[in-house]
Amino acid sequence: MSKSFLPPQRILHGPGPSNIHPRVLEAMARPTVGHLDPLFVELMDEIKSLLKYVFKTENDVTFPISAPGSVGMEACIVNVVEPGDKVAVCINGVFGGRMKDIIERCGGIAVPVEFDWGTVVDTNKVEEVLSTDNEIKVLAFVHAETSTGAMSDAKTLAQIAQSHDCYTIVDTVTALGGIPLLVDEWGLDAVYSGSQKCLSCPPGLSPVTFNQKAIDKIQNRKTKVQSWFSDLNLVLSYWGSGSKRAYHHTAPINALYALHESLLIIQEEGIESSWDRHKKNGDYFCSKVKELGLEPFGKDEERLPQLVPIKVPEGIEEAKVRSILLNEFNTEIGAGLGALAGKVWRVGLMGYSSSRESIDKLIEALKYALNKSKE
């Protein structure tokens, strides 16, 4: 017979999940209520309003999809992109590549705009592509590339898209809460994120926001959205703004308790203060890493403060270092992904994991692990 699972208290400095605030875990264990319970419906309204706050938007269609960030990505794409729509998709890491795959699976014509892994999306190249091909209707890109730590210029990319009359689909999974993200001011059209990064909530939910321009496109589609679960025209019967909420699917009640609590914590800190904290701690971490003789991957000015890739030095076994950290310090850092596998570690400093104290401990542990791995 199996036994109850009693996980150790890991210190999560990987690419997500990040550490969870004890208040959030406590909230998750509160008694489950029904998904149409009047008290739960009030909670849903609060969650929507808190998400608007962190996304810096007044979009009415702002809510958490009841599934991980990849479903948020899929939801944005399958709703906005109709079969035959030409979509320029910027690829500078794993997640741009995933967007391309989904665009093609729903009948869109993907126009890949590729960049070296670890570099940001070059806005000039995007301008050139959109200028050259005026059949392109949508620009898709990743704000904060979790696989490489590159921080692209979402504001400028959105301006370029607008000047070419294109919709934008923006991945903000690792961005939200960690770096400035101004959905309304920048005019982003369809945006998705994840709960387990800078919001410091357990994984499993994908906050999304759509502006009226995107909703108009979705409501005027000639074809049905290919996914029943993600079809916004249906989901909004449950998450929409009407006074009556009708059953669509059974929402993950306790996960939403956790998201609500984690959003409250961000609201208490202030979203701008959260950005500042991530920036300050990211800079501090990089300076400490350099003192250890390690080199962050990518250019300083293009690197996310909340997800720092570090080059694996010559002669070091990358997996051995991670394993020492995990086994001797209960500390998780991430491996490289895709083209960067084996070449970098990815260190997350997201949400509750972005603190000076945790960084100091991590640096000590890293120092020990690097030395020990050479033995």
Added chain:
Amino acid sequence: MSKSFLPPQRILHGPGPSNIHPRVLEAMARPTVGHLDPLFVELMDEIKSLLKYVFKTENDVTFPISAPGSVGMEACIVNVVEPGDKVAVCINGVFGGRMKDIIERCGGIAVPVEFDWGTVVDTNKVEEVLSTDNEIKVLAFVHAETSTGAMSDAKTLAQIAQSHDCYTIVDTVTALGGIPLLVDEWGLDAVYSGSQKCLSCPPGLSPVTFNQKAIDKIQNRKTKVQSWFSDLNLVLSYWGSGSKRAYHHTAPINALYALHESLLIIQEEGIESSWDRHKKNGDYFCSKVKELGLEPFGKDEERLPQLVPIKVPEGIEEAKVRSILLNEFNTEIGAGLGALAGKVWRVGLMGYSSSRESIDKLIEALKYALNKSKE
């Protein structure tokens, strides 16, 4: 500023979620670990093996999809059904109708086989349809129709499908753990369920199981599965049986702690004992309901023991009764859905909510609410 959400302790006798065992809520609040943490990977293996136990299957591809039951439904359909495949879909309530919608969205040709709401799927009619049209490749049906309380004969339906060389896609969302379900013995091909019914786990996960015949069809598809997230060929890099688990999406760690604990509880009770308990308590509830002068909807022998629809008596405001129960007894029962809206209440006696004690309290509360609603 919003405040922490402190839900009351509801007694959940609706169509799901059911009450959650305190051990399961406690498990959910344990410290989050990474989704590739070696300890978590061991937990995944245990979850798979416990799910095989409750599904009564040896299928290697048995795991929880990281999203609600509707995504499980979508995953089964979009993987098994290829564009142009003819699918006979039995419709005797909301969920058969939802299957039809999804079949059509992924390019399948749905052949609806319709039955009155509240009745079971008539096996003779299905035999007739499959005999008449030998282009039909798949039979899709709901074992336990949550919208009407009807319990169809999954075993016979599977036999009919096999005799016509058809694959089966079976909705066991409300069935699993509550009524006998023998995936291997009956030869069901693609099966999905939900966490929040007779497993008594919070909503948000969809256990699925696929036999080798279904996997072979999926691996030999001519077209890509339309959903990236649900494409089994990709998901199995994470949930498959290989020793190496690779990143696909970030699993909802804490929700999986809860599922594991809820499956342990069922294993401790014994799956057959769980079926027996649901049956005994369902019969008891129906007898008590009749003593109150109420009438369960549908035929006795076709009714689920874990989800009992009750006819709303003439002259009673159905919403008023539910509201008295909720406000004065913290007790939730469900409204009718679809064609049965306003005509029945749906009373769930699922998982932890299926106990003699809880039923006795519910009957007392119902008696009070019926009287008070007439005032």
